[in-house]
Structures are given as structure tokens and as C-alpha cells.
Amino acid sequence: METGKDSKDIVSRYRRYLKLEKGYSVNTLDAYMRDLDKLVRYLAAEQVHVTEVKLEQLEHFAASISDLGIGPRSLARILSGVRQFYRFLVLDGYMEDDPTELLESPKQPNHLPEVLSTAEVDLLEQAIDLSKWEGHRNRAIIEVLFSCGLRVSELINLKLSNLYVDEQFIRVMGKGSKERLVPISPRALEELNYWFSMRNEMSIKPGEEDYVFLNRRGHHLTRTMILIMIKRYAAEAGIKKTISPHTLRHSFATSLLEGGADLRAIQAMLGHESIGTTEIYTHIDTSTLRQEILEHHPRNIQYKLEREEESE
Structure with a gap:
């Protein structure tokens, strides 16, 4: 296992890996590196080297990001990038064990995107x-x-x-x-x-x-x-x-x-x-189906008419 490598050198190698081996576009690559920079800065402030990090420290990092008002979806994206970074470190021999194996992502809200008919x-x-x-x-x-x-x-x-x-x-x-x-x-x-x-x-x-x-x-x-x-x-x-x-x-x-x-x-x-x-x-299709049932099923039509009669 390689040790003692400077964090900047490791991050630079990781960037080359994403560009050359993963084939990421410039926009995707920049997004990954911006997210990773959040972790690198956090660990530097905690005086922890990227190759010596433990699960507990990653959980604290996630909590600190959440405290800044970052939403669950964005936090999940950041942690996904962190996982990929540490898989790279294990693959390239910087670490023996992946500290992100038990790192949980936040639960996502049940939000469906807008659609047009x-x-x-x-x-x-x-x-x-x-x-x-x-x-x-x-x-x-x-x-x-x-x-x-x-x-x-x-x-x-x-x-x-x-x-x-x-x-x-x-x-x-x-x-x-x-x-x-x-x-x-x-x-x-x-x-x-x-x-x-x-x-x-x-x-x-x-x-x-x-x-x-x-x-x-x-x-x-x-x-x-x-x-x-x-x-x-x-x-x-x-x-x-x-x-x-x-x-x-x-x-x-x-x-x-x-x-x-x-x-x-x-x-x-x-x-x-x-x-x-x-x-x-x-x-999305299920929500549409539910609305169709509510509007067109005879039981629901009958119920709606009865409520309307009661309110008259």
C-alpha cells in the first residue's frame, strides 16, 4: 500500500483517472472535483489525510454539509462522488479498506419532476x-x-x-x-x-x-x-x-x-x-393512474355526487 502521498498529488491522479479511464466530459469532471474539494478542505481543517480517514469522520463531514443547508439530493450526489474517490484509492493501492462501504446517503424526498402533456x-x-x-x-x-x-x-x-x-x-x-x-x-x-x-x-x-x-x-x-x-x-x-x-x-x-x-x-x-x-x-405513471381512478371509477363518481348533494 502506498503511503505518505501528498493529497494534492492524489487528487490530481484521480482527476486524470476520471478523464482518461472513465471518459468523463469537462462539465462532469469539474462537478466531481468541486464536490471532492469540499471533502479535501474539511479533512485539511481536521488535520486528517485523505488516506487515513475513517467512517466516523466521513459521517461528520456529511453532517457538516447538511448543516450548511445543502439539500438531500445534492448531499447524496456529493457522497456518491466521495465513494467513487475512495474506490479509486483502494483500486490504486493507496488504501487497503474502503471507509465508505457503510456510509449512508440521506433519504430522498418523494419528489416527482414536472411534466408537460x-x-x-x-x-x-x-x-x-x-x-x-x-x-x-x-x-x-x-x-x-x-x-x-x-x-x-x-x-x-x-x-x-x-x-x-x-x-x-x-x-x-x-x-x-x-x-x-x-x-x-x-x-x-x-x-x-x-x-x-x-x-x-x-x-x-x-x-x-x-x-x-x-x-x-x-x-x-x-x-x-x-x-x-x-x-x-x-x-x-x-x-x-x-x-x-x-x-x-x-x-x-x-x-x-x-x-x-x-x-x-x-x-x-x-x-x-x-x-x-x-x-x-x-x-409518475402511477400518480397519473391514481388520478384517473379517482376521476373515472364509478365508486369515486358516486362518492363525489353524494358529497355534493350533502353540501347543497
């Missing part, structure tokens, strides 16, 4: 002014997000060379630089064609020619631009839900499940590594 997506698209330069582009963006269930990072990096129009598939570069093929609907392809008729008239900056979605200066879009655009159209459409580009991804998965799609197929299209991540949509 197909009718609400239609309202979102109808709020777009197609007489403006960006109108057809924005409509294509919303339709591709809803039709393909893309992450916003996947959308802004979508390339013309990744479109297989005849086969009606797109190739998507997901988390960890993992590729997947996703079917694209005829409706989404139609909206893209409207956008391409305008895109072909643009002056595009060198190096940006292969990006599907561009701004008026010929650069590919950013996450923030997509978020602002969707929130603006939601407000103009009178949609009261708190939505983001990710809402369309949730809506894609939920509509597939309600339509009878297999959970494994949804997992593949979303690019989830674990089926457990995809299973949240079974909870």
Missing part, C-alpha cells in the same frame, strides 16, 4: 412567433427535445453529421462521451427542415458549420439561451408549471411509458446507465 407542448410551440428570425429554430428545438428526450447539453452539441434523415435516427453524444442512436419523429424532422431553409441563408462562423442550432451570429447555442427561451414561451402560453429544457425530457419519457413503451427501451433512448434512474417514470 402533449397539449401543453403544443401550447408552448403555438406561443412562438414564426415571423421572427428565430421562430422556426426555436420550434424545432422544442420539438426535438420532446420527440427525442435529449439533455440540453446533447441538443446544443447536436451536429448535422449526426442526423440520419432517411433512417429517421439521430446519433447523440451523451454523458461520459457515450454514443447512442435515438429515433426522431417525422414531425421533428419537418420542423428541422423549416429551420434549415433559414439556416442555409446564414453566415456561419468557421468551425461552427456542423452544429444544427445556431444563434444569429452563426455560433452554436448555450444552455442558458435554451432555458431563457423555453421559460419565456411557457409564460406567454400561460403554462403555470415551473419548467426547463429538462421538463421536455421528462415529458418524453412519461408519454412513452403511458403509451405502453418498455422501461428498458426508455432507458436506452434516455441514455441512463442504470434502470433505477429510469424507474422514476413508473412513479
Whole structure:
């Protein structure tokens, strides 16, 4: 077992491991390192070397993070990164035993993401002014997000060379630089064609020619631009839900499940590594089913009528 290594050197080696062996993107890598830095700073203040840490100290670290007001979901993400770091230390011979084996994550609140119905997506698209330069582009963006269930990072990096129009598939570069093929609907392809008729008239900056979605200066879009655009159209459409580009991804998965799609197929299209991540949509479907039963089961209709008669 290696001992006496400087913490900064170990963290640097871990970063190279995540980049080269795990293949994490720059954004994912930075997120992992920011979370790990919280632990490194905490241990430095406690005068404990990262390779000498015990379960009890990690539990105290988790408690200190929670005391700062960090929510259960964010804390669970931080601790997940800590576990991966210590698995690396064991794998690379810095430690013999993994101190995180019995480290528990906080219980998650039973929170389901917002979803839009197909009718609400239609309202979102109808709020777009197609007489403006960006109108057809924005409509294509919303339709591709809803039709393909893309992450916003996947959308802004979508390339013309990744479109297989005849086969009606797109190739998507997901988390960890993992590729997947996703079917694209005829409706989404139609909206893209409207956008391409305008895109072909643009002056595009060198190096940006292969990006599907561009701004008026010929650069590919950013996450923030997509978020602002969707929130603006939601407000103009009178949609009261708190939505983001990710809402369309949730809506894609939920509509597939309600339509009878297999959970494994949804997992593949979303690019989830674990089926457990995809299973949240079974909870959404269950809540929808409960509402349907409450509204349409004859016993519930009878009960509602009786209560209404009593109140008259």
C-alpha cells in the first residue's frame, strides 16, 4: 500500500483517472472535483489525510454539509462522488479498506419532476412567433427535445453529421462521451427542415458549420439561451408549471411509458446507465393512474355526487 502521498498529488491522479479511464466530459469532471474539494478542505481543517480517514469522520463531514443547508439530493450526489474517490484509492493501492462501504446517503424526498402533456407542448410551440428570425429554430428545438428526450447539453452539441434523415435516427453524444442512436419523429424532422431553409441563408462562423442550432451570429447555442427561451414561451402560453429544457425530457419519457413503451427501451433512448434512474417514470405513471381512478371509477363518481348533494 502506498503511503505518505501528498493529497494534492492524489487528487490530481484521480482527476486524470476520471478523464482518461472513465471518459468523463469537462462539465462532469469539474462537478466531481468541486464536490471532492469540499471533502479535501474539511479533512485539511481536521488535520486528517485523505488516506487515513475513517467512517466516523466521513459521517461528520456529511453532517457538516447538511448543516450548511445543502439539500438531500445534492448531499447524496456529493457522497456518491466521495465513494467513487475512495474506490479509486483502494483500486490504486493507496488504501487497503474502503471507509465508505457503510456510509449512508440521506433519504430522498418523494419528489416527482414536472411534466408537460402533449397539449401543453403544443401550447408552448403555438406561443412562438414564426415571423421572427428565430421562430422556426426555436420550434424545432422544442420539438426535438420532446420527440427525442435529449439533455440540453446533447441538443446544443447536436451536429448535422449526426442526423440520419432517411433512417429517421439521430446519433447523440451523451454523458461520459457515450454514443447512442435515438429515433426522431417525422414531425421533428419537418420542423428541422423549416429551420434549415433559414439556416442555409446564414453566415456561419468557421468551425461552427456542423452544429444544427445556431444563434444569429452563426455560433452554436448555450444552455442558458435554451432555458431563457423555453421559460419565456411557457409564460406567454400561460403554462403555470415551473419548467426547463429538462421538463421536455421528462415529458418524453412519461408519454412513452403511458403509451405502453418498455422501461428498458426508455432507458436506452434516455441514455441512463442504470434502470433505477429510469424507474422514476413508473412513479409518475402511477400518480397519473391514481388520478384517473379517482376521476373515472364509478365508486369515486358516486362518492363525489353524494358529497355534493350533502353540501347543497
